[in-house]
Amino acid sequence: MAAVESYPDDLKYHEEHDWARIEGDEAVLGVTWFAADALGELVHFEPPEPGATVTKDASYGEVESVKAVSDVIAPLSGEVLEVNQKVVDAPETVNEDPYGEGWLIRIRMTNASEADALLDVGAYKNVLASQ
Amino acid sequence: MAQTLQQTPLHDRHVELGARMVPFAGWDMPVQYEGVIQEHRAVRTDAGVFDVSHMGEIEVEGPQAHPLLQSLLSNDLDKIRPGEAQYTLLTNERGGIIDDVIAYRLGECRYLIVVNASNREADYRWMKEREIRGSEVTDVSAEYALLAVQGPRAIERLALQPAKAFTFAEDAIDGIEVMVNRTGYTGEDGCELLCMSDDAVALWDAVLARGVVPCGLGARDTLRLEVCYPLHGNDIGPDTDPISAALGWTCALDKEFTGVEVIRGVKDEGPERKLVPFVMDERAIPRQGMAIEGGGEVTSGSHSPMLDVGIGMGYVPGAQAAADTKLAVDVRGKTRTARVVKRPIYKREG
Numbered sequence: 001m002a003a004v005e006s007y008p009d010d011l012k013y014h015e016e017h018d019w020a021r022i023e024g025d026e027a028v029l030g031v032t033w034f035a036a037d038a039l040g041e042l043v044h045f046e047p048p049e050p051g052a053t054v055t056k057d058a059s060y061g062e063v064e065s066v067k068a069v070s071d072v073i074a075p076l077s078g079e080v081l082e083v084n085q086k087v088v089d090a091p092e093t094v095n096e097d098p099y100g101e102g103w104l105i106r107i108r109m110t111n112a113s114e115a116d117a118l119l120d121v122g123a124y125k126n127v128l129a130s131q
Numbered sequence: 132m133a134q135t136l137q138q139t140p141l142h143d144r145h146v147e148l149g150a151r152m153v154p155f156a157g158w159d160m161p162v163q164y165e166g167v168i169q170e171h172r173a174v175r176t177d178a179g180v181f182d183v184s185h186m187g188e189i190e191v192e193g194p195q196a197h198p199l200l201q202s203l204l205s206n207d208l209d210k211i212r213p214g215e216a217q218y219t220l221l222t223n224e225r226g227g228i229i230d231d232v233i234a235y236r237l238g239e240c241r242y243l244i245v246v247n248a249s250n251r252e253a254d255y256r257w258m259k260e261r262e263i264r265g266s267e268v269t270d271v272s273a274e275y276a277l278l279a280v281q282g283p284r285a286i287e288r289l290a291l292q293p294a295k296a297f298t299f300a301e302d303a304i305d306g307i308e309v310m311v312n313r314t315g316y317t318g319e320d321g322c323e324l325l326c327m328s329d330d331a332v333a334l335w336d337a338v339l340a341r342g343v344v345p346c347g348l349g350a351r352d353t354l355r356l357e358v359c360y361p362l363h364g365n366d367i368g369p370d371t372d373p374i375s376a377a378l379g380w381t382c383a384l385d386k387e388f389t390g391v392e393v394i395r396g397v398k399d400e401g402p403e404r405k406l407v408p409f410v411m412d413e414r415a416i417p418r419q420g421m422a423i424e425g426g427g428e429v430t431s432g433s434h435s436p437m438l439d440v441g442i443g444m445g446y447v448p449g450a451q452a453a454a455d456t457k458l459a460v461d462v463r464g465k466t467r468t469a470r471v472v473k474r475p476i477y478k479r480e481g
Contacts, residue, residue, distance in 0.1 A: 002166075040349075041168050043434040044416050044441075062463070064416050066167045066434050067349055069463075088414075 002041070002095045005033050011099065012115055013124035014057075014075035019099065022115055027076050030103045031063065031094060034128055040065040042091035047083040047105065054078055054107060056114050061104065063094065076114050078107030139184035140276050140331035148345055156249035158185040160348055167349035171436040174317050174354055175479070178282035179346035180338045183323070184331065187251030187272040189258060192241040195265030200242060203258060204234060205373060205394075207383035211236050216297045216314055220373055220381055221246075221254055226393030227369040228376070230254050231361065233314055235299055245277070245323075247363050276331030280343055281321035281354075288341045291322065305337040316351060318358030318475060353433050356442060357477035359408045365419055366406055366430040366444055375402035375446065377474070405452040406430070407471045409460075411441035415467035417460050418443075424459035424466070425451055437477045443469070 011019040017035035021028040036042065044064040054060040059071035060080075084103050087093050094102035109115075119127065136159035145152065150161035161182065163170060173179045191200055201208055206219035213236050221229040230250040235243040246254045255270045262268050280289060289304060291311060299312040310325040326334050339345065352362070361367045367376045374382075374397040384395050404427070411417060417432030423445055432443030443460075451458065456471040 040163065041166050043168075043439075044414065046415075064434070066353055066436070067162065069416075069418065 002037070003033060003097060005037070006099075007032065007121050007124060008099050009121050011121065012075065012118035013121065013127075014073060014118060015124070015127050016073035018073050018075045020075045020115070020118060021099075021103075022109075025112060026081065026106060026108050027078065027115075028103045028106050029060075029075060030098060031072060032124075033098050035063075035070070036095045036098050036102075039063060039068055039070055042094050045087045045091045045094070045104065047088060048080050050080050050083060052080045053110075054080060054105075056111075063091070072104065075118055076107065076109055077111050078109045080105055081108055082106040137185070139182055140328045141182045141184065141335050144332060144335055145182065145345075150345075150347060153348070155348060156185060156247075158248060160185060161345075162349045163347040164345050167347070167353060168436045170344060170346040170350035171353050173344035174282045174319055174346060174350060175437060176283065178280060178285040178288050178321070178343045179350065180335070180343045181279040181281070181346050181348075181351050182276075182335070183279050183351075184276040184328075185248040186277055187246040187248060187254065187270065188275050188277075188325075189244040189246060189251075189255055190242070190269045190271045191244065191258070191266060192269075193266040194240055195263050196240050196242055196267075199261070199263050199266040200234065200244075201386060202388055203261060204232075205382040205388055205391075206234075207386055208234065208236070208242075211297075213238050214298055214300065216299055216312060218297075218381055220378065221257065222373070222388060222390040222394070223369055224390050224393075225370075226372045226390035226397065228363065228367045228371055228373060228378075229257055229369055231363050231367060231378075231381075233312075235312065243271075249364055274328060275325055276328050276334070278324045278326070278331075278334060278338060279315055279317075279321070280324060280338055281315045281317040281319045282343075283320055285319070285321035285343070288343055289322070289338070290341075304334060307334045307337060309334065316360055317354040318360070318477075319354075353436055356431050356433055356444065357435055357437060358475040359444060361406070361444070362431055371406075372397050372402070374398050375404055376406045401449060404446040404448055406444055406446050407452050408444050408474055408476050409442070409458055409469040409471050410435075410438070410476060411443075411460070412457075412468045412470055414441075415460070415462045415465070416441040417445075417462065417467075417469065422461040423447055423451075424461070427451065427458070429460060435477060441469075442476050447471070
């Protein structure tokens with residue numbers, strides 16, 4: 001079952017429909033409900049390798065539905081510590097729980113100040129409203 | 132320049148159902164209602180209905196209708212009688228495929244040709260220009276709506292009598308007159324219901340009331356790909372010949388029709404490339420236009436909802452065309468392995 005539309009208050013957002021949950025010098029990254037809904041049920045996640053470098057505003061992976069492919073944009077720069085194998089094995093987890101079980105990767109941030117430039121939930125909702 | 136999209140008589144119904152609408156061949160069409168995968172599974176396990184009213188209908192009639200069509204279409208119309216239908220190709224002088232169509236023999240001297248939406252005007256022009264005395268070609272597309280009701284329970288849900296594939300008959304569903312065609316594009320049992328445009332909404336409602344699931348073009352594409360039916364514009368086109376496309380069975384090479392000598396030549400010499408179905412061995416989804424190592428190219432690719440794996444069709448050199456041959460597909464810069472399989476890619480067990 002696809003999740004109901006929601007955007008948690010405790011996350012930082014990127015206008016390309018990605019979120020970050022900052023935990024100390026680490027961050028968990030994923031895509032928002034809007035991105036998952038726009039693509040439809042996900043059937044593939046092409047993740048980065050653990051140890052790889054991700055760069056803010058650049059693609060670090062791809063998510064695919066039956067009909068379309070979409071780059072996943074990094075909201076923050078860092079080193080990949082962990083890939084969510086559950087999403088690799090069952091990509092529809094992203095549709096079912098985009099902010100919980102459907103997280104994509106965990107990184108160690110290399111420039112924590114980048115987080116200051118991310119959107120809070122209100123600003124992200126304004127981005128959605130203007131689309 | 133903004134182009135106005137055409138709407139089928141069921142457009143408002145689709146919007147009311149919350150369908151995601153997309154432009155397709157100049158029409159505003161539903162790509163999905165609830166989701167491609169669940170609609171796909173509904174057709175494989177029960178019954179689904181597709182609005183395919185965007186497809187074209189061309190009527191050909193007159194004492195010379197039969198010889199005209201025998202000269203324009205690849206298959207042999209002498210093999211079908213009134214009440215029967217045939218999958219066939221409209222070919223050009225180069226032996227290329229202008230369109231793949233179904234010819235319904237309405238009477239000895241009267242045919243209805245159902246054509247792809249994107250080719251309707253080209254098909255009509257091609258046929259009209261070649262009209263001979265005693266034959267008349269008419270585009271009647273606007274008069275009709277077409278609903279494809281497909282799936283193992285489609286016939287039962289519509290309370291229709293069993294009938295052979297590629298036959299058709301006049302019937303009524305809840306008092307609505309329909310031509311029931313035992314044809315489809317999903318590999319499942321079922322039918323395509325042709326009705327007058329004005330009756331389309333009532334027929335759609337009657338079909339949904341019988342528990343048939345509304346399905347969009349997204350599921351239509353994955354369903355046809357699992358059973359390896361070619362899509363004109365992707366897998367076949369004016370520059371591809373039927374032999375390379377594994378459609379030699381639709382060509383009566385012992386009769387004369389447009390481009391037949393070229394097609395005979397390809398058959399005699401053997402095609403350089405062949406259209407083959409394949410299944411990914413690695414986790415990846417092939418897409419149209421991706422290169423296959425050795426000179427091949429993916430022409431259709433997606434995710435199989437039934438097999439839960441990437442599947443596709445593509446042209447490969449003859450040496451790579453045998454079943455079980457390993458292929459290497461360039462998936463956005465990464466090499467992913469696949470293997471050639473026999474048609475169809477998906478078949479129900481038992």
